[in-house]
Amino acid sequence: MVTLINNGLSPSQPVTMAVAPDGVLYVTNGIDGARRWDGQTNSAETAGISASTAHCEVAGSGSGDIYGSFDVYTRFVDDAGVPSSFSAATTIAVTSGDSFGQFDYTAIPVSDEDRVVGRQIWRNTAGQSTTFYLDVEIDDNTAASDSSTRTDGELVQQTAMRYLTEDGWPNANRFGPPPSHMQVVVSFGNRMWYLVPADYTEGSASVSGTTVSGSGVQWTRQMIGRRVYHGGKLSGVISEFTNNGSLVLSTSAVSGFGSGSYYRIGDDDERNNVHFSEAGEPESFPLDDDGNYTNVITGQEDGDKLTGGMPLGSYLYLLKESHIYRLTTAGDPRRDAGIALVAERGCLNQRCWCRVEGMAFLMDRAGVYVFRGTQTEAVSPPVQDFFRGRINWSRSKWFHAEASADEETVRFFVALDDDLWAKSALCYNYRLKQWNEDEYPFWMGASATAPLGSERRLIAGADETVVLMNEGVLDGLAPYDSLREDSLPTGLSETVRGTVTGASTTTIRDADADFSFGNWHASPTSVGAPVTVIDSNGDHQTQRIASISGSTITVQNDWSTTPSVDDIYQIGAIEYEAKFGSFRFLDEERSNRRGVRITFEPQTEAGILNVRRYLNHSSSPLSSNFPYDNSIGGEVTRDSPNFQVDLTTAEGVMLQRFDDGFEDGSPADRIVEIELKGASGKERTKIYSIEVQGVQ
Template identity: 30%
Template sequence: MPRISNFLGQVSDADTDDLPAGAAQQQKNVSTTTAGELRVRGGIRPQTLTTTTISASAYHTFQKLCYCKTRSGELIAVNGIDRGFRWDGVTTTVEALGITAPAAAPTITRAELGASDKGDGIDDIDDNSGLYRITSDASHGLSNGDKVRIGNVVGTGAMANDLNNQEFTIESASGSVFSLTGTTFDGTYDSGQAGTWSKSADVSDASADGYGATAGDYVFGYRYIDDTATAVPSNMSALTTVTALTSDQFTWGGLSSTTEARAQNKVELWRSTSGVSNVLYKVATLAYGSIGGGFVDQLDDATLNESAATDAILILTNPPTDNSLVARRFEPPPDDRPIVVQFQDRYFYLGTVKYNRSTVTTNGSTTVQGASGETDWVSTMAGRYIDIDGEPAPIEIASVTDGDTLELVTAAQTSASGKSYVIYPEASNSRQVDFSEPDEPESVPAVNVFTVQEQAGDDDDIVGAMTLGSSLFLLGNRHKYSFGFTRKPLKDGTVRYVEDRGVFNHDCWDVYENKAYMMDDTGPYVFTGGGSQPIGSAIKDLWRKDGIGNTIDFAKTASFHVKVDRAKARAYFFVCFTGDSGTQPTRALVYNIRRQSWDVYHYPQKIGAAATVQSSGETRFLLGSESGAVHMADAGNADILSAEVSGTATAGSTTTLTDSGASFATAVVGAPIYIYEGTGKGQIRTITTRNSGTQVTVASWTAPDTTSKYVIGAIEWNWKSTSFGFPQDGVRHERRVGLKFTPTTGDQRIDLRLYFNGSSTVHSFETGQVLGDAVEIQEDNKSDVVFFMKTARSVMENSSGAEAFRFDGTYSRLAHGDHKVAIELRGYAGDEVPKIQQLDIEGVEGKK
């Protein structure tokens, strides 16, 4: 006699006669995580979260956002359609990812310094105990320790060379005289010339004076900086070159304005010293409101050369041997990359979006019209390509006029309406990876890119990336590559082909206990870094599409995703089955990692994403569902509602249920409603509308009537066994199904259903029967043997949690030509959850 107490999950990829006794050929919404018990999964319940809008901008819904946390705790997000954003996790606003460089080079006007700008006059220079002593033509107001610069001195000996364009610390300051520390007097001053002195300029002071230029070529540029704690700059503008004469000053103008709010903070002015083109020094920092021009730069080269390290910047690292960008490394990440991941100290951007919302009309011109109000095109699509059905080749998009109108670089050759299309970046992008500068996720110069070379004869796109161990794994639909580097990805980075397993998309992997749980077109598998191990052999038929049971809908794989519930050691593979409505999954294939068994969950809501969070120190599993709701898994016994709502219909139609005695709350919208007795028994639908406190609307079903009992918030479940053969020994055997379960406080029940001889049609009994206090076949649903679980159902005695049903003909009048039977159990969970500990099947051949 098979005695089943160890439930092994679904094993559907096998002959139903060959399954182990505890395996299910088909099951729904039951969990086999715990050995020795079959129980209904926990309910999902909406969470009330404190929310704050951090962006007034709407991000495109065609492609979900991909998030990445930086090492400094900020969040960056991209979707491959819009400009990405960054959020500091504290303020209530987000900022566009990166800052676009100024549009134009500065305009620089040179002019000779005026006499008053060259410094105060020197009346005399004489010897003070071996030091040069300066006599100013007026009281100087200096103090010992101040610094001065000397210029325009003419004299004999070494005097001119010692003093001109040099900075000195002063001592013996008094009235109009001061001495220059550390000097050695030599020569005679020519008082007939206009020697000058000035207090040394401070380059951090935007109004600083100096002695002006040294004769030669100078380069000038500027950039924007934001107001974050660690200021992020834009790229340097294009540079302007000016040839200056000695003692020239420079007037800045032509600084470009910007529409980017983040850049409207401050502007830094940078220039070189004479004859140098690879090093720039910060001349001044201006408020953005002061960019109208007119800033006068009188700083001399000596002052700039003493700038702090943070106020000097290279254009290139060390040309010509190392032309790595420095001042021009601050290029924003590309807006056509939908994936970002962090690896080591850099951020990698990859993937492409193939946009095809609605249809288009062509008219043989450069204008393409989208279906009004449906195509939702955005400006970032300019520069991408549109491939229109019927056109001989893709055409580059010149500009986006509005959400429904594109202008092309060359005219379309067709004139047609209702045509399908796809918009995508340059084709070569599909296998390229862009990367940032170290610890600068917003600095992605165009040269920071490498290509993943195809090595397997199958040029699939790179659709995801995953860090595992010491490698970054680049994931194609059907292949996997590892990438690693020591210091510079372009110089010492290596890409290595790993294997011919991939993912449907970037969300089809999650890491738990140093293993990645992944899903591709051949099923779920575990990847350890060196190789893969399939884990889905028990349910392989779902992928194979060979007509056995429900199958994976491969047309919707863009929305599939994988997430591990760490607390319960379960890997969820969210998928759509053929025939499911919408494009987001309502089903999860759940792999019990410890027991290596499979469960199949079905939810009343579409699940677009999943995540784990910490709540009161406990790891909880969250589900992001339709209409922007967030649900916590295993948060009660019912779905959506905190408690079931039950009753008996007083009327109904093919899309409604009415209960005149009910008071349906608005919370029932989105909850499942299940008919557990009477007309329409076994139907479950999601409530789409609450018409009133007594009526709800659902998708089409068999109309309920006054016999229909319902539960709102119910979790429908079933479990169907392998087929058990009848002994062929000519002996009449007693055949019985026995159940051991946990009795319930309320009205709960389990339906037992029989399938003979491999038929997919449930057996229907000839008559209704009451078989004791807790088992009956109801007249209006004679295919179900109902086991009542309520403890106090009988006035004679309480339920012991053990009931049985004979099906050898004594009760059920079955024919005796049958040769095998499969057992199905089904029901619902609501306020209470059915828990089955043991299933005994007498009179059949045993299985291990």
């Protein structure tokens, strides 16, 4: 079951997440403000509680011995006791001749935040403003008035709190909410750390005087205090949020600009800043009396910019585009934080690193490398062509990475070529030191590991759903929620593989099919499962399902070739392909038969596996000039490049003989490459060995 804990966040920026020592999950994107989720409730809530900018009114009444000068503050609290900082102050000064017996508090501020369930009124004792005491506790967020008859002697028996620490740092105002403009959150050393200011550039804008007007934008209240830039110049600081298309600057724009212009909302002076919470208080970010954060470390200025933060071992590493710095602290970063350069490699964003067995794998524009604290080792040279021309770097803020321990593989999810979102993954098996590419039918928005049973498994967010990776035999559908299945359960009446009886540019029809997937754990229409059509030559094409009605499947995009009657279709087929290196034919053909031999696990249900040959470094596979059966375990049709393997062959062996030959020194075929190309059926395809014969 998937629980939606938050929606309505800006689609312009990915979120980052971190779990605090108390088990609460914190989420931020630098646009909408941080969120928190305790894992127990059905929804996330705003992280931190904003202090009131208003103040209560104070008066004295009745006879008594209370007199002096008193400062009074209000603060909000939630049901877990998490407070806000102090509100604006109210001061009341009373001489001994006007002493009274009761404090009357009216116009007590009310919070507009849902998590606030109570309020507190704090005041000092006469003659000092160092320590404040809890005078009144209100168990609701509605009452406008309350009172107290406590004298100073009685008040000092209540909960006390210094206004400033002994070192002069904010204390009563240490409960500021996390900085809303930072897009990265990290949990390290019993504190939460926020860094990397987010830029907002969606739509267009204009500035006239103090008014900022936008078109195609989704501005938020959290943008107050941020800066508007145009043409690389600062226009002004945002002081008010009117609505999602209108903002107000604190002063007339330094540099105005007309409608439809490119603009940017950001914080250039925070590019190297790292904010940190109080120890053990993940929602406490101290503010001074001017409302400025005080728990801030400024990194080294090197012309590079921060992209993330990575806890590894006993250190927090600050990641930039092309540098890594190590942050050290003995316990109080305000006093003893140290920052040192440790590597001249970087990281694309906060989601493009993952830890594995005490080391980390990271991706920057130069490739993928392993980091061990001070040393880096490039691991991506075998796939460097992806980094030279195929990766769509303009979409790099949406890339992400995660490690799968059961596969001993790290996946870097990237957008290739013209893709706008991550639909492919560069996969590195760190045990075998081998690479492969995964391509998915869904856009992969995020990835993580999660506990499932006794294991941690890789999950991914795809099209508003959560999918379990490396699980099952079909993509996008499952009759049950069981794990580690190698085949579909027997006895299912629903049709997942059948024969096409009719088709159009966007549909296929099977008059004999039963497409009643309503009771399945995941039905093909719930996530838009892929459906693959295989023609008589073994060629196959795949589209995602848009809907199923009766015996007709409608797909989301046009088929590249309209399917024919008697073609085979497979719902949820997982396509795969592997192309191996070049092999040179042996010169002595007569004593060296040429061919390819594949062993596999025999299946009870048909699957798709084609063997293709490429000669002399050609980019096109060799087609057969005639159908022949000079083989075991398969067949090839005329003018087709596909030798179609029969995966139900009881022996689990396929052998295809080659009829190509040459004499040494002739211009005949000398080089061969073998490619396997297929798609899963109702069972997981298991290939054990591939042997190319007659080559060296």
